[in-house]
Amino acid sequence: MDFALTEQQELIRKEVSALARSFPPEYWLEKDTKAEYPFEFVKAFAQAGWLGVIIPEEYGGSGLGVTEASLMLHDIAASGAGTSGCSPIHFYCFPPMPVIKHGSETLKRKYLPRIATGEIVMSFGVTEPNAGTDTSRIQTRAEAKGDRFIVNGRKVWNTNAQNATHTLLLARTAPRDPAKPFKGLTLFFTEFDRTKITVRVIEKLGRAAVDSNEIYIDGLEIPMENVVGEVGSGFYHLLDSLNPERVMTGIEAVGIGRAALARAVDYAKERIVFDRPIGQNQAVAHPLAMAWAKLETAELMCLKAAWLFDHGQPCGAESNAAKLIAAEAGFEACDAALQTHGGYGYAKEFHVERLWREVRLYKIAPVSQQMVLNHISEHVLHLPKSY
């Protein structure tokens, strides 16, 4: 067993951290307040080649794994950029995965190099208002007509849809068979045709800088060649995106927790009340120490799941566990950090408040804590399915 990062991974951490930290907390506060997309930040990462981290080298990327993408996203989050900084970048990391693994050569040649440079802005369309986590019951339909599919339906929680040029889209191409509910779903990688897709932004608790949306698809035409993998097997192809998504979002929560913890520790050393730094009080110190320990633990689980994925091994249980533990650890760290700051924790200019709002997301998305526990109960512990 070897827990050491390679020299290259160390350098990735260091340089991502330096680049991300060149955008100070005030930048993110302003983006959050004005609900402005962080174009400058994404451009800086595009120029330095980070968007191509998992795109294979023959398609213009760097061909690294979920491990390296996770290290990158962790350090973006930990820089204080939080979810506002991670979300635009992670869309270059897990949505392309099914295309890389299952896409045709034509599809890969056409799109992957443009994803690597950041020319393509990705969105991801799986969740639906009437299906939620019950993905097999999605209602968006794709009907074959000649050399193309015609898609109609609705999706919700489409991040980036205000600016997206392309989207990964899951739609039903055959009626739901209760015996094999996940068959008959097809995955598409397609252009975001705004003449056929209407986008409505959803105002939300955190991450105002990066839009979440509801989209209405009305007669979207998708050429046959834009099917990812096999028609009818889209859900299974999507799993290659969902496990990395859990790992990457999990480690983002760890990074956000660390950003908040670092602020809290500085504050606890400097803030003098009753003639002593407040960090001298165990009631202040212990929650921070506990947060540190849990963040370390959560990071290990994320990196283990990433390692399994990168080595082509099953990682469903581990990816889910990583997301579960990381979302808790990240939230507890932000909450302890906010509490440490007292009243100032509630003030925007101390930056913990934004992180606290952002980190709450990870207990809900990309999958709720409860559904993770269901997954572990059923698929790891083999207990009877509860729903």
Next chain:
Amino acid sequence: MKILVAVKQVPDTATQVKISSDPKAIDTAGITWIVSPYDEFAIEEALRIKEKRGQGEVVAVTLGPDRAKETLRSALAMGCDRAIHVNDPALANADTMTTARALAAVVKQEAPQLVLCGRQAIDDDAGAVGAQLAEVLGWPCASWIMEETIDADAKTVRVGRQVEGGLEVFDIPLPAVLSAQKGLNEPRYPTLKGIMGAKKKEIKDVKASDLGLSSITPELSITALEALPARPPGRIIPGDVKDAVKELVRSLREDAKAI
């Protein structure tokens, strides 16, 4: 054109440096190490010169322990072509003059047309190595440069160096040693491809004996390091404004002798 860039690994600017149990050294436990920021200007300028001329080679060199290799790896990730690591326990306590002599030996072996370095390392802030290196080599030197233009034949360089209220402009024959001031350029961030490529670039390990340095006798030695005295706590003068001001003035005059 071949350019040699001398770089140093230093504690991160955000590090709270503490003195170790050995009062002549700092406690290096838990320190994050970075390339000295002024050296990054030097690396960037060397890369720009190479890019502008469309050919050339940029060689990074450092003197330091094993961990200093990270600094060279960063320089390679930024775009330097190869690196030289002068790594010898005999040089562990090198003063600026010893460092300059070791670097001069590297320069003699490599024979670059230009040596660039930062105006000072931000750890001990001596700011001496660049000028001492030029002196050992017998080369001209300009410190704290804000701009440079090399002529087409790479025979001379015109430099502007920062002085009070303006620039002092010199024409200097090459080879020469230049030290970089903040403002010379904006250093690039290494690209991911640069980082991946850095792994394949050569870092040559060099010992003092490889440089023909037989006896190493520092001319400076550190007697002791002292932390700054703790700042005495502030004092709040209570009472209403009229009395408090009187007491403040008295205290400034008699206790602090400030007025």
